Amino acid sequence: MQYKSVTAFLDKERDSLGKGPIAIIMAEDHVEVESTLLHHLAIGFRKVLLLSNREIALSASVAAQITRIDFETYQRNAMQRAVNQMIAAAPGAWLYYGFNAEYLFHPFCESRNIRELLAFHTEERRDALLSYVIDLYADDLEKHPSAVSLENAMLDRSGYYALGRPDAANHNHPRERQLDFFGGLRWRFEEHVPPTRRKIDRIALFRAKPGLQLRPDFTFSDEEYNTYACPWHHNITTAVVSFRTAKALKSNPGSRYDIHDFKWYNSIKFQWNSQQLMDLGLMEPGQWF
Numbered sequence: 001m002q003y004k005s006v007t008a009f010l011d012k013e014r015d016s017l018g019k020g021p022i023a024i025i026m027a028e029d030h031v032e033v034e035s036t037l038l039h040h041l042a043i044g045f046r047k048v049l050l051l052s053n054r055e056i057a058l059s060a061s062v063a064a065q066i067t068r069i070d071f072e073t074y075q076r077n078a079m080q081r082a083v084n085q086m087i088a089a090a091p092g093a094w095l096y097y098g099f100n101a102e103y104l105f106h107p108f109c110e111s112r113n114i115r116e117l118l119a120f121h122t123e124e125r126r127d128a129l130l131s132y133v134i135d136l137y138a139d140d141l142e143k144h145p146s147a148v149s150l151e152n153a154m155l156d157r158s159g160y161y162a163l164g165r166p167d168a169a170n171h172n173h174p175r176e177r178q179l180d181f182f183g184g185l186r187w188r189f190e191e192h193v194p195p196t197r198r199k200i201d202r203i204a205l206f207r208a209k210p211g212l213q214l215r216p217d218f219t220f221s222d223e224e225y226n227t228y229a230c231p232w233h234h235n236i237t238t239a240v241v242s243f244r245t246a247k248a249l250k251s252n253p254g255s256r257y258d259i260h261d262f263k264w265y266n267s268i269k270f271q272w273n274s275q276q277l278m279d280l281g282l283m284e285p286g287q288w289f
Contacts, residue, residue: 002068006051006082009069010089017090021045021118021205023104024086024097027052028073031148031247032101034062039103041065044113045096051082080214087208094118096205097214101148101243104131104204107236107285109274118205120288121236128225131204131238132160134282135184136270137246137262147246147262153270154263155241157280159183160200165226177227185245185262192255193245204240229286236286239277241270 003009023045027033033056040048050058051071058068071082083097096104096114106117121129138144139152160183164174181201186193202218203225213221220226229235246262249255270276277283 002070004070006069006071006085009049009067010085013067014089016047017086017093019046020090020093020095021114022086022090022093022095023048024083024095025050025100026071026073026079026082026097027056027100029100029247030056031146032150032243034058035150036100036102037062037066040096043104043106043109044115046115077216080216083214087212087214090208091210092208094205094207098204098240099242099244101247103241104238105241105274105277105283106238107274107278107283107288117236117288124230124235124287126230126235127209128203128206128220129236129238130228131202131240132181132282133200133202133240133242134277135186135245136241136243137185139263139269141250141261145250147250148243153272154267155270156184156188156266157268158266159187160282175223177229177231178223179228185249188264189249189255189259192249192252192258202240205238234284234286236288237284239283
């Protein structure tokens, strides 16, 4: 099914959104769009929405499994605007948002689907999950000038850290149970990344409710949604493994010619499984065993 706008989609399918969870994938370019859609279908999302320009081509077999929405992805804060429209239309539904060449992983995703994860998280009285956006990059930029290669993907095994998140309304004291996380390519090549885009944390999975708003920095208007754990114990976290930063660094004129290799002594091959991410401390199962 294809719609001309988010509004047209909501006019027709608003009543179906409560059945979630729903994955919202925004295609900023043509890179690995189909693999992204198929990954999120495979981990158990009931509905996968593709927001993209008409120029993005899909095979008939993939197009038959998803809902496509025409969207001008190059507009400022495009994802924020689209997600906020979905929030207003689908109170109570679990939503995920991400971009093409980004792949959501959750603990034990090889044997437990996303619906099982969210059922457990709901029982813990939590309405959002913290995700770490872990940069992926090709091992050889001469062979893969776009920095994207699923078969030869690398990630950093260390170099991640967190800082307290200051509360401007409270004399910049750290917010309770909130941290800003850093690392990966945005840390190693920070001279090419604006300060406001260096964080790697994202509340990528959340339950919509009336009045909730996604902000430009991928946090929410309800501060409890932005916490990494509840007051009584640790919670599950997820990981979004992403080629998005690598793509940007190799396509932007300001950084393209300054970067010849993303590999360093802490680079390791990504095994495309949840256990590796948990072993590296990039994802936590919380109380879910």
